[in-house]
Amino acid sequence: MRKIGLTGGIGAGKSAVADLLVSYGAVLIDSDLIAREVVAPGTPGLAAVVEEFGPGVLGPDGALDRPALGAIVFGDPERLAALNAIVHPLVRERSARLEAAAEPDAIVVHDVPLLAENGLQRLFDQVIVVDADEEVRLARLVERRGMSEPEARARMAAQASREQRLAVADLVVENNGSIEELADRVKDVWRLLGSTAG
Structure with a gap:
Protein backbone atom coordinates (compact mmCIF):
# COMPACT_ATOMS: atom_id res chain seq x y z
CA MET A 1 0.00 0.00 0.00
CA ARG A 2 1.16 3.51 -0.80
CA LYS A 3 -0.12 6.42 1.29
CA ILE A 4 -0.36 9.62 -0.71
CA GLY A 5 -1.17 13.02 0.75
CA LEU A 6 -3.08 15.35 -1.60
CA THR A 7 -3.37 19.04 -0.88
CA GLY A 8 -3.68 22.41 -2.56
CA GLY A 9 -4.88 25.92 -1.88
CA ILE A 10 -8.54 26.83 -2.22
CA GLY A 11 -9.45 27.18 -5.89
CA ALA A 12 -6.40 25.21 -7.10
CA GLY A 13 -8.49 22.24 -8.25
CA LYS A 14 -7.62 19.63 -5.61
CA SER A 15 -11.07 18.02 -5.79
CA ALA A 16 -10.79 17.63 -9.56
CA VAL A 17 -7.42 15.92 -9.11
CA ALA A 18 -8.89 13.65 -6.42
CA ASP A 19 -11.75 12.65 -8.74
CA LEU A 20 -9.30 11.91 -11.56
CA LEU A 21 -7.09 9.78 -9.30
CA VAL A 22 -10.15 7.79 -8.21
CA SER A 23 -11.10 7.27 -11.87
CA TYR A 24 -7.63 5.77 -12.42
CA GLY A 25 -8.02 3.40 -9.45
CA ALA A 26 -6.99 5.24 -6.29
CA VAL A 27 -8.75 4.72 -2.97
CA LEU A 28 -9.77 8.19 -1.75
CA ILE A 29 -10.00 9.18 1.90
CA ASP A 30 -11.49 12.68 2.04
CA SER A 31 -10.71 14.47 5.32
CA ASP A 32 -13.35 17.18 4.78
CA LEU A 33 -16.06 14.62 4.11
CA ILE A 34 -15.04 12.58 7.16
CA ASP A 105 -1.53 -3.13 -3.09
CA ALA A 106 -3.81 -0.08 -3.16
CA ILE A 107 -2.72 3.48 -3.72
CA VAL A 108 -4.56 5.32 -0.96
CA VAL A 109 -4.96 9.06 -1.50
CA HIS A 110 -5.68 11.16 1.57
CA ASP A 111 -7.31 14.47 0.54
CA VAL A 112 -6.09 16.81 3.30
CA PRO A 113 -6.76 20.53 2.74
CA LEU A 114 -4.60 21.66 5.69
CA LEU A 115 -1.74 19.22 5.18
CA ALA A 116 0.94 21.93 4.94
CA GLU A 117 -0.58 24.06 7.71
CA ASN A 118 -0.55 21.13 10.14
CA GLY A 119 2.84 19.69 9.09
CA LEU A 120 1.36 16.31 8.17
CA GLN A 121 3.67 15.49 5.25
CA ARG A 122 5.62 12.94 7.34
CA LEU A 123 2.49 10.74 7.54
CA PHE A 124 2.61 9.95 3.81
CA ASP A 125 4.91 8.14 1.40
CA GLN A 126 4.53 11.03 -1.05
CA VAL A 127 2.73 14.38 -1.11
CA ILE A 128 1.01 15.75 -4.20
CA VAL A 129 0.37 19.50 -4.25
CA VAL A 130 -2.13 20.91 -6.74
CA ASP A 131 -0.86 24.34 -7.70
CA ALA A 132 -2.38 27.23 -9.65
CA ASP A 133 -1.52 30.90 -9.99
CA GLU A 134 -3.15 33.20 -7.45
CA GLU A 135 -5.16 35.11 -10.06
CA VAL A 136 -6.45 31.85 -11.57
CA ARG A 137 -7.57 30.63 -8.13
CA LEU A 138 -9.18 33.98 -7.38
CA ALA A 139 -11.14 33.92 -10.64
CA ARG A 140 -12.38 30.38 -9.95
CA LEU A 141 -13.59 31.29 -6.46
CA VAL A 142 -15.45 34.35 -7.75
CA GLU A 143 -16.88 32.74 -10.91
CA ARG A 144 -17.55 29.17 -9.75
CA ARG A 145 -18.22 29.52 -6.03
CA GLY A 146 -19.89 32.93 -6.11
CA MET A 147 -17.54 34.54 -3.58
CA SER A 148 -16.86 38.25 -3.59
CA GLU A 149 -13.27 39.14 -4.43
CA PRO A 150 -12.48 40.33 -0.85
CA GLU A 151 -14.01 37.13 0.59
CA ALA A 152 -12.01 34.98 -1.83
CA ARG A 153 -8.76 36.82 -1.03
CA ALA A 154 -9.42 36.44 2.71
CA ARG A 155 -10.00 32.69 2.34
CA MET A 156 -6.80 32.34 0.33
CA ALA A 157 -4.80 34.41 2.84
CA ALA A 158 -6.03 32.25 5.74
CA GLN A 159 -4.31 29.19 4.27
CA ALA A 160 -0.65 28.25 3.97
CA SER A 161 1.28 30.25 1.40
CA ARG A 162 2.04 28.77 -1.99
CA GLU A 163 5.70 28.53 -0.95
CA GLN A 164 4.80 26.60 2.22
CA ARG A 165 2.73 24.10 0.23
CA LEU A 166 5.36 23.62 -2.47
CA ALA A 167 7.98 23.05 0.23
CA VAL A 168 6.21 19.84 1.33
CA ALA A 169 5.53 18.57 -2.22
CA ASP A 170 7.08 15.47 -3.73
CA LEU A 171 4.95 15.93 -6.86
CA VAL A 172 3.34 19.14 -8.13
CA VAL A 173 0.33 19.13 -10.44
CA GLU A 174 0.05 22.51 -12.17
CA ASN A 175 -3.58 23.44 -12.89
CA ASN A 176 -3.78 26.78 -14.67
CA GLY A 177 -5.46 25.41 -17.79
CA SER A 178 -8.31 23.20 -18.96
CA ILE A 179 -9.69 20.05 -17.36
CA GLU A 180 -8.31 18.11 -20.34
CA GLU A 181 -4.80 19.39 -19.64
CA LEU A 182 -5.26 18.52 -15.97
CA ALA A 183 -6.41 14.99 -16.82
CA ASP A 184 -3.24 14.41 -18.86
CA ARG A 185 -1.04 15.64 -16.00
CA VAL A 186 -2.84 13.49 -13.43
CA LYS A 187 -2.57 10.44 -15.70
CA ASP A 188 1.22 10.98 -15.76
CA VAL A 189 1.24 11.26 -11.95
CA TRP A 190 -0.80 8.05 -11.67
CA ARG A 191 1.71 6.20 -13.84
CA LEU A 192 4.50 7.52 -11.67
CA LEU A 193 2.74 6.42 -8.48
CA GLY A 194 2.16 2.96 -9.96
CA SER A 195 5.79 2.61 -10.96
CA THR A 196 6.93 3.38 -7.41
CA ALA A 197 4.34 1.17 -5.70
CA GLY A 198 5.35 -1.89 -3.73
Whole structure:
Protein backbone atom coordinates (compact mmCIF):
# COMPACT_ATOMS: atom_id res chain seq x y z
CA MET A 1 0.00 0.00 0.00
CA ARG A 2 1.16 3.51 -0.80
CA LYS A 3 -0.12 6.42 1.29
CA ILE A 4 -0.36 9.62 -0.71
CA GLY A 5 -1.17 13.02 0.75
CA LEU A 6 -3.08 15.35 -1.60
CA THR A 7 -3.37 19.04 -0.88
CA GLY A 8 -3.68 22.41 -2.56
CA GLY A 9 -4.88 25.92 -1.88
CA ILE A 10 -8.54 26.83 -2.22
CA GLY A 11 -9.45 27.18 -5.89
CA ALA A 12 -6.40 25.21 -7.10
CA GLY A 13 -8.49 22.24 -8.25
CA LYS A 14 -7.62 19.63 -5.61
CA SER A 15 -11.07 18.02 -5.79
CA ALA A 16 -10.79 17.63 -9.56
CA VAL A 17 -7.42 15.92 -9.11
CA ALA A 18 -8.89 13.65 -6.42
CA ASP A 19 -11.75 12.65 -8.74
CA LEU A 20 -9.30 11.91 -11.56
CA LEU A 21 -7.09 9.78 -9.30
CA VAL A 22 -10.15 7.79 -8.21
CA SER A 23 -11.10 7.27 -11.87
CA TYR A 24 -7.63 5.77 -12.42
CA GLY A 25 -8.02 3.40 -9.45
CA ALA A 26 -6.99 5.24 -6.29
CA VAL A 27 -8.75 4.72 -2.97
CA LEU A 28 -9.77 8.19 -1.75
CA ILE A 29 -10.00 9.18 1.90
CA ASP A 30 -11.49 12.68 2.04
CA SER A 31 -10.71 14.47 5.32
CA ASP A 32 -13.35 17.18 4.78
CA LEU A 33 -16.06 14.62 4.11
CA ILE A 34 -15.04 12.58 7.16
CA ALA A 35 -14.98 15.73 9.29
CA ARG A 36 -18.64 16.24 8.37
CA GLU A 37 -19.54 12.60 9.00
CA VAL A 38 -18.06 12.50 12.51
CA VAL A 39 -20.30 15.39 13.63
CA ALA A 40 -23.47 14.22 11.87
CA PRO A 41 -26.69 14.09 13.93
CA GLY A 42 -26.65 11.28 16.48
CA THR A 43 -22.86 10.92 16.60
CA PRO A 44 -20.71 11.15 19.73
CA GLY A 45 -18.74 13.83 17.84
CA LEU A 46 -21.74 16.14 17.57
CA ALA A 47 -22.62 15.53 21.24
CA ALA A 48 -19.08 16.54 22.23
CA VAL A 49 -19.24 19.71 20.09
CA VAL A 50 -22.56 20.71 21.67
CA GLU A 51 -21.19 20.02 25.15
CA GLU A 52 -18.20 22.27 24.41
CA PHE A 53 -19.91 25.10 22.52
CA GLY A 54 -23.54 24.98 23.66
CA PRO A 55 -26.86 24.20 21.94
CA GLY A 56 -26.59 27.40 19.88
CA VAL A 57 -24.40 25.52 17.39
CA LEU A 58 -27.35 23.29 16.42
CA GLY A 59 -29.81 24.15 13.68
CA PRO A 60 -33.57 23.60 13.95
CA ASP A 61 -33.11 20.16 12.33
CA GLY A 62 -30.66 19.04 15.02
CA ALA A 63 -27.70 19.16 12.63
CA LEU A 64 -24.57 21.21 13.22
CA ASP A 65 -25.05 24.85 12.24
CA ARG A 66 -21.64 25.40 10.64
CA PRO A 67 -21.94 29.18 10.23
CA ALA A 68 -22.90 29.52 13.93
CA LEU A 69 -19.94 27.38 14.97
CA GLY A 70 -17.67 29.21 12.54
CA ALA A 71 -18.66 32.54 14.10
CA ILE A 72 -17.44 31.23 17.47
CA VAL A 73 -14.12 29.71 16.37
CA PHE A 74 -13.05 31.93 13.48
CA GLY A 75 -10.42 34.33 14.74
CA ASP A 76 -10.30 32.72 18.21
CA PRO A 77 -7.34 30.31 18.33
CA GLU A 78 -8.32 28.85 21.70
CA ARG A 79 -11.87 28.01 20.64
CA LEU A 80 -10.61 26.66 17.31
CA ALA A 81 -8.12 24.46 19.17
CA ALA A 82 -10.97 23.15 21.35
CA LEU A 83 -12.96 22.23 18.24
CA ASN A 84 -9.96 20.59 16.60
CA ALA A 85 -9.30 18.58 19.78
CA ILE A 86 -12.76 17.03 19.34
CA VAL A 87 -12.88 16.57 15.57
CA HIS A 88 -9.29 15.72 14.57
CA PRO A 89 -8.94 12.50 16.62
CA LEU A 90 -12.28 11.27 15.23
CA VAL A 91 -11.17 12.04 11.67
CA ARG A 92 -7.83 10.27 12.23
CA GLU A 93 -9.56 7.20 13.67
CA ARG A 94 -12.05 6.93 10.78
CA SER A 95 -9.30 7.56 8.19
CA ALA A 96 -7.22 4.76 9.73
CA ARG A 97 -10.18 2.36 9.55
CA LEU A 98 -10.82 3.21 5.89
CA GLU A 99 -7.13 2.81 5.10
CA ALA A 100 -7.00 -0.57 6.84
CA ALA A 101 -9.94 -1.74 4.70
CA ALA A 102 -8.08 -1.00 1.43
CA GLU A 103 -6.39 -3.75 -0.57
CA PRO A 104 -2.71 -4.38 0.33
CA ASP A 105 -1.53 -3.13 -3.09
CA ALA A 106 -3.81 -0.08 -3.16
CA ILE A 107 -2.72 3.48 -3.72
CA VAL A 108 -4.56 5.32 -0.96
CA VAL A 109 -4.96 9.06 -1.50
CA HIS A 110 -5.68 11.16 1.57
CA ASP A 111 -7.31 14.47 0.54
CA VAL A 112 -6.09 16.81 3.30
CA PRO A 113 -6.76 20.53 2.74
CA LEU A 114 -4.60 21.66 5.69
CA LEU A 115 -1.74 19.22 5.18
CA ALA A 116 0.94 21.93 4.94
CA GLU A 117 -0.58 24.06 7.71
CA ASN A 118 -0.55 21.13 10.14
CA GLY A 119 2.84 19.69 9.09
CA LEU A 120 1.36 16.31 8.17
CA GLN A 121 3.67 15.49 5.25
CA ARG A 122 5.62 12.94 7.34
CA LEU A 123 2.49 10.74 7.54
CA PHE A 124 2.61 9.95 3.81
CA ASP A 125 4.91 8.14 1.40
CA GLN A 126 4.53 11.03 -1.05
CA VAL A 127 2.73 14.38 -1.11
CA ILE A 128 1.01 15.75 -4.20
CA VAL A 129 0.37 19.50 -4.25
CA VAL A 130 -2.13 20.91 -6.74
CA ASP A 131 -0.86 24.34 -7.70
CA ALA A 132 -2.38 27.23 -9.65
CA ASP A 133 -1.52 30.90 -9.99
CA GLU A 134 -3.15 33.20 -7.45
CA GLU A 135 -5.16 35.11 -10.06
CA VAL A 136 -6.45 31.85 -11.57
CA ARG A 137 -7.57 30.63 -8.13
CA LEU A 138 -9.18 33.98 -7.38
CA ALA A 139 -11.14 33.92 -10.64
CA ARG A 140 -12.38 30.38 -9.95
CA LEU A 141 -13.59 31.29 -6.46
CA VAL A 142 -15.45 34.35 -7.75
CA GLU A 143 -16.88 32.74 -10.91
CA ARG A 144 -17.55 29.17 -9.75
CA ARG A 145 -18.22 29.52 -6.03
CA GLY A 146 -19.89 32.93 -6.11
CA MET A 147 -17.54 34.54 -3.58
CA SER A 148 -16.86 38.25 -3.59
CA GLU A 149 -13.27 39.14 -4.43
CA PRO A 150 -12.48 40.33 -0.85
CA GLU A 151 -14.01 37.13 0.59
CA ALA A 152 -12.01 34.98 -1.83
CA ARG A 153 -8.76 36.82 -1.03
CA ALA A 154 -9.42 36.44 2.71
CA ARG A 155 -10.00 32.69 2.34
CA MET A 156 -6.80 32.34 0.33
CA ALA A 157 -4.80 34.41 2.84
CA ALA A 158 -6.03 32.25 5.74
CA GLN A 159 -4.31 29.19 4.27
CA ALA A 160 -0.65 28.25 3.97
CA SER A 161 1.28 30.25 1.40
CA ARG A 162 2.04 28.77 -1.99
CA GLU A 163 5.70 28.53 -0.95
CA GLN A 164 4.80 26.60 2.22
CA ARG A 165 2.73 24.10 0.23
CA LEU A 166 5.36 23.62 -2.47
CA ALA A 167 7.98 23.05 0.23
CA VAL A 168 6.21 19.84 1.33
CA ALA A 169 5.53 18.57 -2.22
CA ASP A 170 7.08 15.47 -3.73
CA LEU A 171 4.95 15.93 -6.86
CA VAL A 172 3.34 19.14 -8.13
CA VAL A 173 0.33 19.13 -10.44
CA GLU A 174 0.05 22.51 -12.17
CA ASN A 175 -3.58 23.44 -12.89
CA ASN A 176 -3.78 26.78 -14.67
CA GLY A 177 -5.46 25.41 -17.79
CA SER A 178 -8.31 23.20 -18.96
CA ILE A 179 -9.69 20.05 -17.36
CA GLU A 180 -8.31 18.11 -20.34
CA GLU A 181 -4.80 19.39 -19.64
CA LEU A 182 -5.26 18.52 -15.97
CA ALA A 183 -6.41 14.99 -16.82
CA ASP A 184 -3.24 14.41 -18.86
CA ARG A 185 -1.04 15.64 -16.00
CA VAL A 186 -2.84 13.49 -13.43
CA LYS A 187 -2.57 10.44 -15.70
CA ASP A 188 1.22 10.98 -15.76
CA VAL A 189 1.24 11.26 -11.95
CA TRP A 190 -0.80 8.05 -11.67
CA ARG A 191 1.71 6.20 -13.84
CA LEU A 192 4.50 7.52 -11.67
CA LEU A 193 2.74 6.42 -8.48
CA GLY A 194 2.16 2.96 -9.96
CA SER A 195 5.79 2.61 -10.96
CA THR A 196 6.93 3.38 -7.41
CA ALA A 197 4.34 1.17 -5.70
CA GLY A 198 5.35 -1.89 -3.73
